[in-house]
Amino acid sequence: MLPVATEDEKLESVKRTWSEIFKKYGYEEKINKLREFYPGIKSLYISFLHISEFNNEFASYLLAEPEFYLHAAEELIKQDIPLIRLSDSRRVNVRLVDVPARGALVEISDIRADHISKLLTVVGIIRKNTEVLPRLQNAVFQCQNGHTVIVPQARGRVEEPALCDRCAEEGFQKTKFKLLPNESEFVDVQKLEIQENPETMQGGTQPQRLIVIVEDDRTGELFPGDRVVVDGTLVAEQKRAGNVPLTEFNIYLYVNNFAKETKEAASLDITPEEEAEIKRLARSPDILDIFVQSIAPTIYGYEMIKKAMALQMFGGVRKTMKDGTIIRGDIHVLLVGDPGTAKSQLLRYMTEISPRGVMALGKGSSAAGLTAAAVRDDFGEGRWTLEAGVLVLANRGLASIDELDKMSQEDTSAMHEAMEQQSITISKAGIMATLKSQCSVLAAANPIFGRYDVNKDLTAQITLSPPLISRFDVIFKVLDRPNTNRDTSLAEHVLEAHLMGETYKAMERSESPSVVTDEEIKYVPRIPKELVRKYVAYAKEKIVPLLSREATDVIRDYYVQVRNRTKDSIQITPRQLESIIRLSEASAKMRLSTTVSYSDAILAKSIFEYFLSDVATHEGKIDFDVINTGMSKSQRSEMSVVLDVIRELSKSSGFADENEVVERCSAVGMTPEKVNEIIAKMKKEGQLYEPGRGKVKTS
Numbered sequence: 001m002l003p004v005a006t007e008d009e010k011l012e013s014v015k016r017t018w019s020e021i022f023k024k025y026g027y028e029e030k031i032n033k034l035r036e037f038y039p040g041i042k043s044l045y046i047s048f049l050h051i052s053e054f055n056n057e058f059a060s061y062l063l064a065e066p067e068f069y070l071h072a073a074e075e076l077i078k079q080d081i082p083l084i085r086l087s088d089s090r091r092v093n094v095r096l097v098d099v100p101a102r103g104a105l106v107e108i109s110d111i112r113a114d115h116i117s118k119l120l121t122v123v124g125i126i127r128k129n130t131e132v133l134p135r136l137q138n139a140v141f142q143c144q145n146g147h148t149v150i151v152p153q154a155r156g157r158v159e160e161p162a163l164c165d166r167c168a169e170e171g172f173q174k175t176k177f178k179l180l181p182n183e184s185e186f187v188d189v190q191k192l193e194i195q196e197n198p199e200t201m202q203g204g205t206q207p208q209r210l211i212v213i214v215e216d217d218r219t220g221e222l223f224p225g226d227r228v229v230v231d232g233t234l235v236a237e238q239k240r241a242g243n244v245p246l247t248e249f250n251i252y253l254y255v256n257n258f259a260k261e262t263k264e265a266a267s268l269d270i271t272p273e274e275e276a277e278i279k280r281l282a283r284s285p286d287i288l289d290i291f292v293q294s295i296a297p298t299i300y301g302y303e304m305i306k307k308a309m310a311l312q313m314f315g316g317v318r319k320t321m322k323d324g325t326i327i328r329g330d331i332h333v334l335l336v337g338d339p340g341t342a343k344s345q346l347l348r349y350m351t352e353i354s355p356r357g358v359m360a361l362g363k364g365s366s367a368a369g370l371t372a373a374a375v376r377d378d379f380g381e382g383r384w385t386l387e388a389g390v391l392v393l394a395n396r397g398l399a400s401i402d403e404l405d406k407m408s409q410e411d412t413s414a415m416h417e418a419m420e421q422q423s424i425t426i427s428k429a430g431i432m433a434t435l436k437s438q439c440s441v442l443a444a445a446n447p448i449f450g451r452y453d454v455n456k457d458l459t460a461q462i463t464l465s466p467p468l469i470s471r472f473d474v475i476f477k478v479l480d481r482p483n484t485n486r487d488t489s490l491a492e493h494v495l496e497a498h499l500m501g502e503t504y505k506a507m508e509r510s511e512s513p514s515v516v517t518d519e520e521i522k523y524v525p526r527i528p529k530e531l532v533r534k535y536v537a538y539a540k541e542k543i544v545p546l547l548s549r550e551a552t553d554v555i556r557d558y559y560v561q562v563r564n565r566t567k568d569s570i571q572i573t574p575r576q577l578e579s580i581i582r583l584s585e586a587s588a589k590m591r592l593s594t595t596v597s598y599s600d601a602i603l604a605k606s607i608f609e610y611f612l613s614d615v616a617t618h619e620g621k622i623d624f625d626v627i628n629t630g631m632s633k634s635q636r637s638e639m640s641v642v643l644d645v646i647r648e649l650s651k652s653s654g655f656a657d658e659n660e661v662v663e664r665c666s667a668v669g670m671t672p673e674k675v676n677e678i679i680a681k682m683k684k685e686g687q688l689y690e691p692g693r694g695k696v697k698t699s
């Protein structure tokens, strides 16, 4: 403490220091402006650097006892505002900028009792916010005899006056009070929940969360998905069981100031040596192979998948067209296939090495699920809470979604928007909000029948709707079929990796020095995880590649060629053209090149071609309609026959009899099973409905 005797003296002394700081660093002009425009301006921003330069000891006290010190400054500023009576607790806010990392920066998971009532800085991502609602600040009460009493309110429960002074003078012992809300003053309050940044977490732990409270003129600025640095005072509030106060307390961070993070977090702490190393790697002619080798080296095979995932980390270029349309740069990848084929392992690995990677299950564990939700829950205390799901939390990063097929109905519809427009719109009960979900999606799905059937179309084997499937740029099937050669190599690879794991375990216990032998080297990622993340963040932040003439030629010619090749079925669409462009841009970014070269385009083409022949084939012919509509052309014409028949039969009565539909279609050579299958499918997709038993109607 400053060496002073009483609270009042301390307050005066602190105020004196503040006014010296204000004078020395030119704050007086700002204060005058605030006074003039109040309540249009309600906050004064003071640089912490000025405070610590002026008096370092004073700065330390401010960190330790922020409420007292900031209150003193606020009192000082309030003095000459005509709108504010001195006794009044109407607010001005002193908000600090440049709060230093020294001592004040705390990981959310490291917050402890010691931090209570201190000034802290936390970094994280906003997960929930509530509506902005007023909180009683200055309560005006009226006593039985009509006198009014003003009671400034602290946080928490309403404080009533004990006795009315005037009544006491008149000899009354007791009076009853009534709150006059219209005369009282309120302050805007918003409650938010902040969560640790996924990348700072120790792998697999539950992210820690903290409730933060924003007041007055800074409410309504933060939304779920925002990455923020928040300064505030940690306040403990007593828990209650009904009316009984408990010894446990809840903690909240009362926000003094916050800033949204705009930089790629991982790129911030790249050292000059690391930057040189990144540039050196980027010049390697086999940089793609180096990346492929750095993705889950203990997982055998999957070269093409690993190539696509490596490019996915970098992504293409997000473009805003002149008319305001946005074309996403993020690349979405889907893995479909047999169980036990390391899909989950690959997803987990990619989450770890990608900047801002978030992993989740399709089922989702919170109300927000994969996308976002507006809920009325305990958190909002009756207010609506907007809660971010995985795709919002992964904004500007990677969302790995395992078991996508188990996704909820609500998510399914929101995913379309999330994956293409990269935003999630919530409109519910008067809440209209659009949250950003600018992330790439890496998803895994299991086939409906347990195993992937290579003789069936992809779309027939997963529960995902065709429009959703078509939003993935590349899709791979991962099969687990006996194949002696592959099985032998895989077994050897896995056994060797396990042996190596055991050796390490044994070495940890003994004192023998660890040496990496030539044998083992292939299981060690050539670029360490941390450097991969930095490399990718660096490229994403610095590089915007442009398509070269040669690359344009390759992509255009390939597109035309594929469209011709698939002429008799219906062709691939410009959507797939965009996918190829994105892949080639990503390849340029990986090389840290500002030009998409001929070879970038060739690589993109080869990955796309692999995907095309891998899953987008129908009975030997490439058929993109399988992806785009879930039906091949032959199925499609069958469907239109059925629809025509139904329309024809509906002409008189408004609906068609199913048996009659089957009969008529049989006449043109369709089997009854086929017709029934098509009817069932159309019912499921909502194209048909049943006005009565055995009857169908087009909707």
Ligand code: ADP
Pocket: 298, 299, 300, 301, 338, 339, 340, 341, 342, 343, 344, 345, 346, 490, 494
């Ligand atoms: P999925 O999610 O596809 O059902 P998992 O990711 O759970 O499969 O993988 C099951 C186990 O099999 C994991 O321990 C994984 O490491 C192992 N495994 C599967 N395929 C391979 C492979 N190609 N190379 C090495 N290990 C593999």
Ligand code: MG
Pocket: 340, 343, 344, 402
């Ligand atoms: Mg799995």
